[in-house]
Amino acid sequence: MTTDWQAIIFDFDGVVVESGDIKTQAFADLYRPHGETVVAAVVQYHRLNGGMSRYQKFRYFQQHLLGKPPLTPDEEQGLDRQFSELVVEAIVTGEAVPGANEFIRQQAARIPLFVASGTPETELNSIVMRRGLAPYFTEVRGSPTSKQALIADILSVHALAPERVLMIGDALIDYQSAQLNGVAFLGRVRAGDDNPFPPQVETVADLSSLLA
Numbered sequence: 578m579t580t581d582w583q584a585i586i587f588d589f590d591g592v593v594v595e596s597g598d599i600k601t602q603a604f605a606d607l608y609r610p611h612g613e614t615v616v617a618a619v620v621q622y623h624r625l626n627g628g629m630s631r632y633q634k635f636r637y638f639q640q641h642l643l644g645k646p647p648l649t650p651d652e653e654q655g656l657d658r659q660f661s662e663l664v665v666e667a668i669v670t671g672e673a674v675p676g677a678n679e680f681i682r683q684q685a686a687r688i689p690l691f692v693a694s695g696t697p698e699t700e701l702n703s704i705v706m707r708r709g710l711a712p713y714f715t716e717v718r719g720s721p722t723s724k725q726a727l728i729a730d731i732l733s734v735h736a737l738a739p740e741r742v743l744m745i746g747d748a749l750i751d752y753q754s755a756q757l758n759g760v761a762f763l764g765r766v767r768a769g770d771d772n773p774f775p776p777q778v779e780t781v782a783d784l785s786s787l788l789a
Contacts, residue, residue, distance in 0.1 A: 583741035589694040591747035593677045596668045603663035627748030630695045630720035669707045676785030685713035692717040693727040724754040749773045
């Protein structure tokens with residue numbers, strides 16, 4: 578894979594921080610009062626839809642798993658607060674994906690770096706800052722804007738040529754959003770995990786292999 582990139586866009590969970598399991602556990606804990614059958618379905622849906630905004634997941638679970646009327650804005654914010662309480666501290670102190678911190682520091686000295694994540698933007702900026710990574714990123718973007726729109730915004734605002742931009746992600750939605758914007762893509766698939774990407778997608782087990 579060429580290294581002559583004009584910019585790199587990172588997904589966050591599972592690319593910068595090993596936080597996939599933290600979020601899986603949080604969803605399980607949040608829906609445990611509804612019974613283990615619901616928990617199993619929640620966990621499966623979450624794993625199959627990595628990179629999707631938690632709000633979209635809350636709405637799906639409400640309608641399709643619990644069979645209840647749509648969430649009110651207050652109910653959605655309540656779930657969001659509970660979820661944040663379960664995950665934020667764990668992600669702030671969680672392990673980095675091997676090589677991620679070094680690769681980010683190395684590349685930030687050369688080109689602009691960005692984050693485009695399904696995590697709520699305010700929460701994401703707080704996590705990035707508390708992990709000491711804020712100085713390395715030109716912009717940190719999150720939900721409720723869709724990942725496809727986040728990438729489009731970054732390209733437009735910073736006048737980047739899509740074919741010279743690399744997106745690193747760990748979910749199919751990352752790949753699809755990169756494709757729709759004409760951006761190059763590298764998949765991160767943790768050792769032992771199922772590969773969610775089409776066969777032609779280049780993947781790495783972590784970011785240490787990208788260090789020059």
